[in-house]
Amino acid sequence: MINEYGPEIQRLFLEMMMQDAQSYVRVQNIFNPENFDRSLQEAAKFIKEHCDKHQTMPERSQLEAVTKVKLAPIPDIRDGHYDWFMEEFEKFTRRQELERAILKSADLLEKGDYNPVEKLIKDAVQISLTKDMGLDYFDDPKARLLAIKSSNGQVSTGWPMLDRLLYGGFNRGELQIFAGGSGSGKSLFMQNLAVNWAMTGMNGVYVTLELSEGLCSMRMDSMMTNTSSKEIFKKIDDVEMKVKLAGKKAGQLRIKYMPAQSNVNDLRAYMKELEIQTGKKADFMCVDYLDLLMPVSAKVSPNDLFVKDKYVSEELRNLAKELDIIFVTASQLNRAAVEEVEFDHSHIAGGLSKINTADNVFGIFTSRAMRERGRYQIQLMKTRSSSGVGMKVDLEFNVETLRITDLGEEAQQGYNAPHASGKDIMKSIKSTADVTPAESNTSPQEEKKVTAEIQSSKLKSLLSQIKTQ
8 A cells, every 4th residue: 555645656647547548547537637746737637638528548749748748658567557556546536635625624614614624525535436337237137126125115104095105105215305385284294204103113303493392292292192282281191101101112202403594414413423322223304394404515595495405405315315214304385386286396485406306295285174174185296216196195184183194095085086997887877677577467378578677767867856956
């Protein structure tokens, strides 16, 4: 291993690239002329520009004439030498990029601009050559399909009808967004999901950027103990006993308040500290809600919702992937959605930026009449891992306990209501006849007459009676 990559080593790197153009092609994704010594920067820059423009390496004489840098040929070079070159050039590039990132970070710290520092350092550390050649499609089809089966839909939402449309539920490392208007129940849906998952033994965090920790926990008390929210304080001892009993079987559930304008780094730091202090890794995270977060990677005006939400949603999805957790958040619907029954992407506040990034987007539809009947409706606005886009799921809502539960297939309305088959429909409307021998005085030699009682005639008569009433 080389500790110091001085000008002579850097010159050797360039000479090996000139000797075999394929070696340059293999490292061009991390090749940066700024990493080289000043005496070699012009040569490195000329090589890069010439290859990008003409798709071929320049001649040594051409390079010397333009940059005044002479690179000598290397005799008797073998494949093993290029293995050394690939390994050392990757380390050299990572070291140079990290050094420059540290120097740039020092300037940012002096200015008090802390947010970009982590990204600069992280990007420099993660520099590497492409070594993963991807999936060999024909190699092992069965193992490939079983891997997909084991990873997709691995966590149920607790609502079987929604799970069915999502091919099993939510996947780890993906971003789920519940979209609804003000007061539509975005927080209720995420709190119900948190309770559903905690009761199955999963560990998770509910982060609130709006409501207090106390109010969120009191709502979950109603859901967990099936106690009316109005009766919580009257039955405080009973609620305490039920919550403690449920906690013995449930996973860990933390409710954390963070101020609005927090960012993904705040979420990441909290999750790491929680894991260190409790020794337990979280399985899910609910953030209430996306619109109140600010991006880390760029300075964006809070008024520029499209760009702000684009960065925030990308950072949240990266966090879900990094932590390998189920991630759920919410977003506002705009004014155009107030009178609408069918939601589409144009009704999302801030535009399409967050929709493009999210894996699943659900619209929450309700009305005063639906609430009185104890109903909520989920509209699938986007799904990446299923074909459920445009489908709807009706859920039962208990106004007293705030619990949202599955209605089952028979109670579904609209798109997901069970449909009768063509044969069943024909059977229900087809005329049927009850045939009985007619009472008559005809002789046995005469052909027997029959009478038919036609059900369709009765139906017509019934309809005419209704019209006259």
